[in-house]
Amino acid sequence: xxxxxxxxxxxxxxxxxxxxxxxxxxxxxxxxxxxxxxxxxxxxxxxxxxxxxxxxxxxxxxxxxxxxxxxxxxxxxxxxxxxxxxxxxxxxxxxxxxxxxxxxxxxxxxxxxxxxxxxxxxxxxxxxxxxxxxxxxxxxxxxxxxxxxxxxxx
Amino acid sequence: xxxxxxxxxxxxxxxxxxxxxxxxxxxxxxxxxxxxxxxxxxxxxxxxxxxxxxxxxxxxxxxxxxxxxxxxxxxxxxxxxxxxxxxxxxxxxxxxxxxxxxxxxxxxxxxxxxxxxxxxxxxxxxxxxxxxxxxxxxxxxxxxxxxxxxxxxxxxxxxxxxxxxxxxxxxxxxxxxxxxxxxxxxxxxxxxxxxxxxxxxxxxxxxxxxxxxxxxxxxxxxxxxxxxxxxxxxxxxxxxxxxxxxxxxxxxxxxxxxxxxxxxxxxxxxxxxxxxxxxxxxxxxxxxxxxxxxxxxxxxxxxxxxxxxxxxxxxxxxxxxxxxxxxxxxxxxxxxxxxxxxxxxxxxxxxxxxxxxxxxxxxxxxxxxxxxxxxxxxxxxxxxxxxxxxxxxxxxxxxxxxxxxxxxxxxxxxxxxxxxxxxxxxxxxxxxxxxxxxxxxxxxxxxxxxxxxxxxxxxxxxxxxxxxxxxxxxxxxxxxxxxxxxxxxxxxxxxxxxxxxxxxxxxxxxxxxxxxxxxxxxxxxxxxxxxxxxxxxxxxxxxxxxx
Ligand code: SF4
Numbered sequence: 001x002x003x004x005x006x007x008x009x010x011x012x013x014x015x016x017x018x019x020x021x022x023x024x025x026x027x028x029x030x031x032x033x034x035x036x037x038x039x040x041x042x043x044x045x046x047x048x049x050x051x052x053x054x055x056x057x058x059x060x061x062x063x064x065x066x067x068x069x070x071x072x073x074x075x076x077x078x079x080x081x082x083x084x085x086x087x088x089x090x091x092x093x094x095x096x097x098x099x100x101x102x103x104x105x106x107x108x109x110x111x112x113x114x115x116x117x118x119x120x121x122x123x124x125x126x127x128x129x130x131x132x133x134x135x136x137x138x139x140x141x142x143x144x145x146x147x148x149x150x151x152x153x154x
Numbered sequence: 155x156x157x158x159x160x161x162x163x164x165x166x167x168x169x170x171x172x173x174x175x176x177x178x179x180x181x182x183x184x185x186x187x188x189x190x191x192x193x194x195x196x197x198x199x200x201x202x203x204x205x206x207x208x209x210x211x212x213x214x215x216x217x218x219x220x221x222x223x224x225x226x227x228x229x230x231x232x233x234x235x236x237x238x239x240x241x242x243x244x245x246x247x248x249x250x251x252x253x254x255x256x257x258x259x260x261x262x263x264x265x266x267x268x269x270x271x272x273x274x275x276x277x278x279x280x281x282x283x284x285x286x287x288x289x290x291x292x293x294x295x296x297x298x299x300x301x302x303x304x305x306x307x308x309x310x311x312x313x314x315x316x317x318x319x320x321x322x323x324x325x326x327x328x329x330x331x332x333x334x335x336x337x338x339x340x341x342x343x344x345x346x347x348x349x350x351x352x353x354x355x356x357x358x359x360x361x362x363x364x365x366x367x368x369x370x371x372x373x374x375x376x377x378x379x380x381x382x383x384x385x386x387x388x389x390x391x392x393x394x395x396x397x398x399x400x401x402x403x404x405x406x407x408x409x410x411x412x413x414x415x416x417x418x419x420x421x422x423x424x425x426x427x428x429x430x431x432x433x434x435x436x437x438x439x440x441x442x443x444x445x446x447x448x449x450x451x452x453x454x455x456x457x458x459x460x461x462x463x464x465x466x467x468x469x470x471x472x473x474x475x476x477x478x479x480x481x482x483x484x485x486x487x488x489x490x491x492x493x494x495x496x497x498x499x500x501x502x503x504x505x506x507x508x509x510x511x512x513x514x515x516x517x518x519x520x521x522x523x524x525x526x527x528x529x530x531x532x533x534x535x536x537x538x539x540x541x542x543x544x545x546x547x548x549x550x551x552x553x554x555x556x557x558x559x560x561x562x563x564x565x566x567x568x569x570x571x572x573x574x575x576x577x578x579x580x581x582x583x584x585x586x587x588x589x590x591x592x593x594x595x596x597x598x599x600x601x602x603x604x605x606x607x608x609x610x611x612x613x614x615x616x617x618x619x620x621x622x623x624x625x626x627x628x629x630x631x632x633x634x635x636x637x638x639x640x641x642x643x644x645x646x647x648x649x650x651x652x653x654x655x656x657x658x659x660x661x662x663x664x665x666x667x668x669x670x671x672x673x674x675x676x677x678x679x680x681x682x683x684x685x686x687x688x689x690x691x692x693x694x695x696x697x698x699x700x701x
Contacts, residue, residue: 075192075275077315081391084312088426104176104193111311122184134172137165139305141431 019049021070027098031068044093050078058089067091069114071099080112087113087143095145106131111138115145118152125151155216155518156301156445158266165309166263169270173197174256181252196276196314198269199255207568208247208255209272210262214282214300214324215243215521215528219508222519224265226504232258237504239489239497241561241612242321243281243521244272248568270308275316277307277387281323283331284522287446288484288530290476294343294350296326298442299379302434306380313387317394318402320387321359328641333523335367335643336360336615338404339386341379350376356386356416357408360609364645365405368413370420376439380432385424389416448479449516449531455481458534466541468594472553474537481534485515487527487544488552488559491584495577496562497525506547514540525561526554555598557587557662561612565605565622566629572605574622574629579603579658586659596666599679600638615639617680618665619646620658631658635665635691636683647688650696661695668694 018035021027028047037046038056045066048054057064067086069079083095096116097109103123110132119128128151158166173193180190194201198209210225225245229237232254238246250258262268271278280303282296283289303322307313313320325332326343334340340355351373358367374382386404393411395401408416458481460470474483487507490496499507507527511519514536515529522528532540544550552558560583563569565576580603587593602616606623613619619634630652637646653661666679668691673682683691 074189075315076396077275077313077317077391078396080312080315081388084388102189102192105315108311108314134175135165135168135309137161137168138311139161139165139308140310142311 017047019051019070019072027070028068031066048082050076050082052082054082054085057086061086061089061091064091065093066096067093068096068098071097071101073100074102074105076100080108083109083112083114084143087145092145094147094150096150103128103131104134107134110149111142111144113143113145115147116150116152119154121154124153155218156297156442163263163266166266166268166270169197169268169309170256170259170263173259177252177256192274192315195274196271197255197259198272199252200273206250206252206255208250208258208269209240210237210245210247210267210269211272211279212244212267212521213304214280214286214297215284215523216286216297217519217521219511219517219519221265221267222504222508222511224261224267226501226508228258228261229504230501235502236494236498236500238495238564239499239521239525239527241497241523241525241563241610242272242279243284243523244279245521248564273319274314275318275320276314277310277316277320277322280304280307281321281332281337281523283325283327284486284520284524284526284528285331285475285484285530286326287448288477288479288482289327289329289331290478291328292326292478293328293345294326295443295446296324296332296341296343297446298439299326299341299343299352299376300324301442301445302380302439303383306383306432313391316387316391317396318399318404320390320404322383330639330641330643333612333615333639333643334358336364336612336639337367339383340367343376344373346373352376352379354382357405357413358643359403359405360612360614361403362400362607362609363403363405364609364614365409366643366645367405368408370413370417377434378428380434381427381430382420382424384432385420385427388423389419393419451479451482451531452533455533455535458537460534461538463538465590466538468553468590469541469550470537472555472594473550474532477531479531482531483534483537485529485532485537485540486522486524486554487529487549488554489526489549490552490559491548495564495567496560496580499527503547503549506549510540510543524554524559526559551590553590553593555600556593557596557599557601557666558584558590558593560584560601560603561616562603563605563611565603565611569605569610571608572622573607573624574605574631574655576603576605576611576620576622579620579631579655582655582659583662586663596670597678599666601662602637612639613637614645615643616646617683618662623652625652629655631655633658633661633665633695635688636680638680649688649692664694665691 034052047068098118179185200207233247287295322339323332323334323337324341342353354370355367356370473486520528562580566572601618602613603620604611604613615637621632632652633649634646
C-alpha cells in the first residue's frame with residue numbers, strides 16, 4: 001500500500017508539498033518538487049506541476065534522469081507543452097505523467113514525449129495499451145521517446 | 155479540391171472507432187459526464203436545450219456534391235430532414251440522438267467528412283473567403299494553405315486542451331472577405347519578389363470582449379508558417395489564462411502581455427522550432443497547390459447578352475460576383491427567408507443544390523460565413539437558366555448582402571447559453587422588410603443578430619448589430635450600428651438603452667428611414683453613417699420611442 005495520511009491532525013501539514021498536494025498513490029513526496037529541486041539544483045529526479053515554468057531547468061538537463069509531470073486537472077493542457085519543451089531542451093530520461101490526466105489523453109501525451117504513465121484509477125495496462133494506439137495516423141511531427149513505455153496501475 | 159489520401163481516410167476511420175468506444179464507455183457509466191464532455195466536444199457534439207447538436211466540419215467551406223448529398227441523406231435518416239450552415243462555414247444537425255452519432259460519423263467518413271475539432275478548446279476549422287480561387291481581386295489562392303493548416307491542426311497532440319477555442323482564418327485577396335481581423339490568428343497571404351509569404355495578425359475576436367487583431371509580423375516566408383503557428387500556440391497554451399473562461403482567449407493574453415512582449419515570447423519559442431520538421435518544402439506545397447488548380451474553364455465563350463428581366467438583373471447585380479475567368483461568375487444562393495432560421499437548408503434543397511452544382515459549377519459548392527451557399531464557377535450565359543431554376547425553388551428571393559440576407563445565431567430556441575431568442579427577431583425583420591424593390595434600393599446592409607455576448611452571430615461587425623441581453627429575467631435587445639468586416643473592420647457603437655423583441659422591426663425601420671433621408675446619391679448605409687455619425691440615428695430611434 002502506498003503511504004496514507006492518518007487522522008492525526010499534526011501530520012497533513014508536514015505531508016503536503018508546496019503545491020498543497022498530499023502524499024497519496026499519485027504523489028510521491030520523496031521526490032523533490034520543482035521548487036525544492038531548484039534550491040538543491042543537483043538532484044537527478046524531480047516532480048514538476050503543469051503550473052511550473054521550467055526555464056531554469058535547461059542548464060541542468062543533462063544531469064536529470066527522471067521527471068514526473070503532475071496534472072492538476074485533465075483539461076489543463078499545459079502538461080503537453082511542458083513535455084515537448086523538456087524533450088526539446090534535450091531531456092532524454094524517463095518522463096512520467098501522473099495526477100488527473102484522462103485515459104483518452106494517453107496517446108497525445110505519448111506523442112508529446114511522455115514514456116511513463118501512472119495510469120488513472122480503474123484503467124488497467126491492457127486498456128492503456130489500446131488507448132495508446134487509438135489513432136494509427138499522424139499528420140504532424142511528434143516528439144516520441146525512444147525508451148520502452150512504462151505503465152503502472154494504481 | 156484536395157482529395158483525401160489513404161492516411162486521411164485511415165485517420166477518419168480510427169477517429170470514428172475511437173469515438174464509438176468513448177460513447178460506449180459513457181453510456182455504460184465508465185466515463186462521467188464531466189470526463190465525456192471534452193471528448194464529445196472535440197468531436198462537435200453539444201448537449202443543449204432540446205437535443206444534442208452535431209457540428210460537421212466543412213474545411214474552409216469547400217464540398218463536392220457527393221458530400222452534400224450525403225449530408226442530405228444523413229439529415230433525413232437521423233434528424234428532421236434539414237441542416238444548418240453556421241457562421242464558421244460548417245454544417246450543423248440540430249436534433250440527432252447520441253446513440254446515432256457513431257453511425258453518423260461512419261456515414262460521414264464514407265464521403266471523407268467528419269466532426270473533428272468543430273468544438274471544444276482546440277484549433278477549430280480554418281476558414282477563408284467563400285470566393286477563394288475565383289475572386290477577381292485575389293492575389294494568392296488561400297485554399298492550399300488552408301489545407302496545410304487543416305492537416306497540421308488535425309489531432310495535434312499538443313494543442314487539444316488549450317485554454318479556450320482557437321480560430322484561424324486565411325485571406326488571399328486585397329479585400330478581406332475572411333474576417334481575418336476577427337480571429338485568434340489571421341493570415342493575409344502575400345507575394346514579395348516572387349516569394350510566397352504572409353502577414354500574421356493575432357488576438358482578434360468577437361465574443362464578450364471584441365478586439366480587432368494586431369499585427370504580429372508583417373512578413374513571414376511561407377516555409378515558416380507552420381513552425382511559427384506552432385510557436386504562437388505553444389506560448390498561448392503555456393501562458394493563456396485557465397482560471398476564467400471569459401478571459402481565456404488569446405486576445406486577453408496578448409493584451410495582458412502587450413504585443414511586443416508577446417512577440418518576443420513567440421520568437422523565443424520559434425527559435426527552437428524554425429527550420430525544423432515543420433518547415434514547408436516545395437515537395438509538400440506543390441501537390442496541394444495542384445489539388446486546387448482551376449477546373450477546365452472554357453476559354454472561347456462568346457460575350458453574353460444578359461436577359462432584360464428586371465428581377466433577374468437585380469439578382470444578377472447582388473447575388474453574383476466578378477470572376478477571375480472571363481465568361482464566368484460566382485453565384486450566392488441565399489439561405490434566408492420566411493419561416494426558417496438563417497442558414498437552414500432542407501434535405502431536398504441540398505439535393506437540388508447538388509444537382510445545380512453538377513450542372514452549372516463543376517460539381518463543387520461552398521458554404522460562406524454569411525450562412526449561404528456559393529456556386530463558384532458558373533458560365534455567364536447559363537445564369538438566366540440558373541436563376542429561373544432557383545426561382546422555381548424559392549431560392550432566388552433574398553438579395554445577397556441586403557437586409558434580407560441577415561445573419562443570426564440559433565439563439566434561445568436551440569442554444570443553452572442564450573439570453574434571448576434571436577430567430578423570432580430575424581423572422582420579424584424578414585416579415586417587415588419583404589419588398590424586394592425597397593431592399594434593392596437600400597443597397598448593401600449587413601444585419602447581424604446574436605442571442606448572447608458570445609457573439610456567434612457576429613453582431614459586433616454588423617452594419618446593424620442586434621444583441622440579446624437579459625434584464626431581470628426578461629429578454630431585451632441592444633442595437634449597435636457602424637460595425638463592419640473587411641480591411642476596415644470595426645466594432646459597432648451601441649445606440650443606447652435596449653429594446654423589447656417587438657420593438658426591433660420598428661427600430662430597424664427608423665434607422666433605415668434616417669439613412670434614406672440623409673443619404674447622398676449612391677451612398678451606402680455605412681458610408682452615410684461614416685459621414686453623419688451616430689447622433690441622427692440615435693435621435694430618430696429614441697425621440698419617437700419616448701413619446
Ligand atoms: S451567440 Fe449566444 S445564444 Fe447565440 S449561439 Fe452563440 S452562445 Fe448561443
